[in-house]
Amino acid sequence: MFEGSLVALVTPFDSRNRVDYGAVERLVEFHVAAGSNGLVVAGTTGESATLLKGEHAELIKNVVDMVAGRMPVIAGTGSNSTSQTIDLSLEVAECGIDAYLMVAPYYNKPVQEGIYQHFVTIAEQVDKPIMLYNVPGRTVTDILPETVARLAAHPKIFGIKEATGSVQRLKDIKALVPDSFRLFSGDDFTVCDFIEVGGHGVVTVSGNLAPAALATLCRLASNGELEAARALDATLQPLNTALFVESNPIPVKWALAEMGLIEAHIRLPLTPFSERYHEQMINAMNTAGIALKAAS
Structure with missing residues (x-):
């Protein structure tokens, strides 16, 4: 079920700072x-850190209804609190999600045994499969390959979004886990290399803007058509760079607004996209063949 380009969906807001469900539906249909091979809702790109619990659960439930079974939906429910993660996960368990994405506990700085116990305790309480999410650049915590291997033995834990950007890390994990364990890149820059050495796809930010290209890139790389995959990837690399000149999802929300899909509202403590990067983003979007909205 889980492969290819899983898009880390943004959460659009309106001018009153509420979730804009009209824009959410436009994105789903897009x-x-x-x-796209699936959607990840209320993850980092979806500004999960600033969603209230009620908003968080409502967003997930609404996206599931909008998708209506046309692609898998993975719900981001992880936090640095084991009990709060269980609580939110159970809140959305019956709405039709296909899996959970759960980030490594942040701020607390647990040791590897604490990370292991955190995820196993959650897995024992939920019925849906869990994708681990390792992003040390945000959490400080790092789920080491040996801990991933221990967690992979649990029947509820089916894969990992590995966002270190290290292909060697993928190789280290792959050597320790069963072939059935699903390996997803959390780094758009290295998708081709990641899939070439055994990854199954990407949880992508760039796919918000260029979903067809990311899905095609994953398919080509998975089929071993590496020359075509790398040629396509080259058109996307300027976009990957532009999307991270400021903290995600600041740039991607601005770019989606330039496409006419959402309004460019973002919640504090994140701030609007700096004007000095606008030209770089527009140029990158043009290189990737992304259509901008017509000037009014």
């Missing part, structure tokens, strides 16, 4: 039409 990804269905473009052939």
Whole structure:
């Protein structure tokens, strides 16, 4: 079920700082039409850190209803609190999600045994499969390969979003886990290399803007058509760079607004995209063949 380009969906807000469900539906239909392989809702790119619990659960439930079974939906429910993660996960368990994405506990700085116990305790309480999410650049915590291997033995834990950007890390994990364990890049820069050495796809930020290209890139790389995959990847690398000149999801929300899909509202403590990067982003979008909205 889980492979290819899983888009880390943004959460659009309106001018009153509420979730804009009209824009959410436009995004869902955009990804269905473009052939994205799945959506990850309320993750980092979805500004989960600033969603209230009620908003968080409502967003997930609404996206599931909008998707209506046309692609898998993975719900981001992880936090640095084991009990709060269980609570939110159970809140959305019956709405039709296909899996959970759960980030490594942040701020607390648990040791590897604490990380292991955190995820196993959660897995014992939920019925849906869990994708681990390792992003040390944000959490400080790092789920080491040996801990991933221990967690992979649990029947509820099916894969990992590995966002270190290290292909060697993928190789280290792959050597320790069963072949059935699903390996997803959390780094758009290295998708081709990641899939070439055994990854199954990407949880992508760039796919918000270029969903068809990311789905095609994953398919080509998975099929061993590496020359074509690398040629396509080259058109996306300037976009990957532009999307991280400021903290994600600041740049991607601005770019989606330039496409006419959402309004460019973002919640504090994140701030609007700096004007000095606008030209770089527009140029990158043009290189990737992304259509901008017509000037009014």
